[in-house]
Amino acid sequence: MRKLVFISLVSLLSCNRNAQPAHPPVGGVLSQKDLDVSKERMKNLNTIERGHIQQWANSQPVKYYPTQLNYWVTVEGYDQRERRADNTMISYSYDLYDFDETKIYDQSFERRDAKFGHFDELKAVENALRFIRNGEEVTLLVPSSLAYGTFGDEKKIDNDIPLIIKLKAL
Template identity: 25%
Template sequence: MKMKYVILFIGLLLFSCKSPEARRPVTQESGSYINEAVERNRKIVAKEEAQIQKIIETDTMRNYISSANGFWYYYNKKDTTAAKTPKFGDVVEFDYNLKTLGGRVIYTDDEIAPRTYAIDQEELFSGLRQGLKLMKEGETVTFLFPSHKAFGYYGDKKRIGADVPLISTVTLIDISEAPEANQENNN
């Protein structure tokens, strides 16, 4: 009887030592979908930037500035005396609107209403988040955002569709220091 268990134990050891084999996928993709998506996005960006450049070329009354973040802007009202721009965590109050490149109003500043935003700590589309950091209190700036700096492929799921470049006129009403900075100054 003991011999039976010994043989069974040896048999289990021999068959259980086999390492598991990796399963192979049934189909293999070559990555062509990703390459097609990249090419599609390049064409969209080039088309939108050409539209923006056409606006800039035809508008000789304003001095457009190209930002390092991939959008363009001009000052409606510039403050040359103030030096303070918002930093990480600062709370800003601002007013803005959103229009298509053709000038059709999507959201008026009254619909959006003045809003507060903690710099880089809340959700806001990337172009506006980066644009606010360029502004000083009391300034009004008009931004031209390609769709990848606005709401991108998904839009806002309300009035802004996929891949819509935007114009936004923003007024920075107030900059308040980050709450942590205020506590440090009081100590």
């Protein structure tokens, strides 16, 4: 009888020791309610950021113009220009700044011979490159939803941070 109680007790303790708390899977499925809450949060955040960006832009000596994709640029009629087609090549560089105009990374991001439709870039950067002329430099004011969004870049850019991007076609 003692053996049976001892074996049962050891089995019970070993099961308890190996038990792990239940966690939802990484990238788990969200309910429709969770998706709606997230969508509403992003909508409200975008409205607030757009107001702050517009206020900041109005206080600058350079004029900024809104684009159809929800960011601002320093060239009037920018997104009315001829659009570069997919599979065309472009070389470019850009620097990232916060709205205190502090450069985030010391080194510029630079890409040589990138092909449209085949490179992964910030939405605002890729869209702006479609309309930029060779040798032209523009400044973009980008809300967080078009930058690094809810997660940041997991390095120096935190979540929900709007950016100033100085972009140049090489």
